[in-house]
Amino acid sequence: MNTDGRCGRRRHLVRCGPILLRTAGLEDMLAGLAAASDDRAQRWLGWRAEQICPEPLRTRCLESAPRGDRAAGAGKTGSHDYFAALDRGTGLLVGMVGIVFAPDRRRHELGGWLAPASRGRGLGAEMFQAAARLAHEHLGIGELSAGTEEANIASQRSLITAGFGPGSGPDPHVLPNGRAIASRWFQHVATARLCREGGVRKWPVTP
Numbered sequence: 001m002n003t004d005g006r007c008g009r010r011r012h013l014v015r016c017g018p019i020l021l022r023t024a025g026l027e028d029m030l031a032g033l034a035a036a037s038d039d040r041a042q043r044w045l046g047w048r049a050e051q052i053c054p055e056p057l058r059t060r061c062l063e064s065a066p067r068g069d070r071a072a073g074a075g076k077t078g079s080h081d082y083f084a085a086l087d088r089g090t091g092l093l094v095g096m097v098g099i100v101f102a103p104d105r106r107r108h109e110l111g112g113w114l115a116p117a118s119r120g121r122g123l124g125a126e127m128f129q130a131a132a133r134l135a136h137e138h139l140g141i142g143e144l145s146a147g148t149e150e151a152n153i154a155s156q157r158s159l160i161t162a163g164f165g166p167g168s169g170p171d172p173h174v175l176p177n178g179r180a181i182a183s184r185w186f187q188h189v190a191t192a193r194l195c196r197e198g199g200v201r202k203w204p205v206t207p
Contacts, residue, residue: 007195012083012138016130018123019094020086027066028084032096034061035115044152045113046175062115065091083134085112085127094118097131099139102169108135109169110146110188124158132162132188142192145169150182164188 007013014021024032030053036045037053053061066084085094097112110131114124128146135141147169148155167187172180 007138012134012195014130014134014138015088016133017126018088019126019130020088021083021097021127021130021134022068022086024082024084024096025067025069027069028093028096029082031061031066031093031115032082032084034058035093035095036113038116040116040119041113044149044155046177046179046181048176051176062093062117066093081139083131085123085130087118092117094123095127097127099131099135099141099144102145107143107145108141110135110144119154122161124155125161128158128162128164132164132190135188136190137193138195140192140194142189144188145185146187147173147183147185149173150184156184156186159186162188 011023013023022028033051033053034057036042036047037058042052065086081099083097083099085097086092087094093115095112095114095118097110099108099110101107102109110128112124112127112131114127118124132144135144145167146159146164148159164186165188167185169183169185171183171185173183174180
């Protein structure tokens with residue numbers, strides 16, 4: 001059921017507490033890259049060097065509210081979908097989440113990161129809660145997995161606060177830069193619905 005309004009084909013919008021989560025547009029994606037390009041974020045994300053947003057572009061992207069321009073991703077279950085978490089008061093980027101098919105194509109995985117100014121404020125839990133709601137109520141996903149590095153206690157606390165319970169996944173997990181990490185996995189399970197159709201969809205979804 002569409003409880004948020006303004007959802008359309010390949011575009012989704014969820015309001016949850018202080019967070020507005022929307023299908024990422026081009027400016028959202030650029031701000032999201034900037035939010036993940038500092039050393040602290042990359043300690044956990046482990047991206048390749050060519051994925052990092054350089055200064056001074058990084059600072060400029062995080063100091064202005066991204067416009068809600070056309071969607072940058074495919075915006076449908078089974079594709080690589082990215083969603084921008086915005087502060088409902090200021091419009092500034094809080095963080096980004098991605099909901100993608102796992103390599104085994106049997107489940108969906110959630111990943112995400114916070115912008116530097118949003119860390120340590122409890123917004124990770126708010127963002128993951130909004131992402132779980134979007135996955136279940138808008139994308140028709142019944143079971144959502146999320147993995148973190150074993151040492152990333154802050155991320156684990158955010159997932160638990162957002163309602164994620166123990167789950168399973170690959171251990172060790174290999175980051176894009178090739179670093180293998182010991183991982184801990186979580187899952188969030190709920191009835192799967194599609195916001196445009198208002199019906200229940202069986203999981204897993206075949207792309």
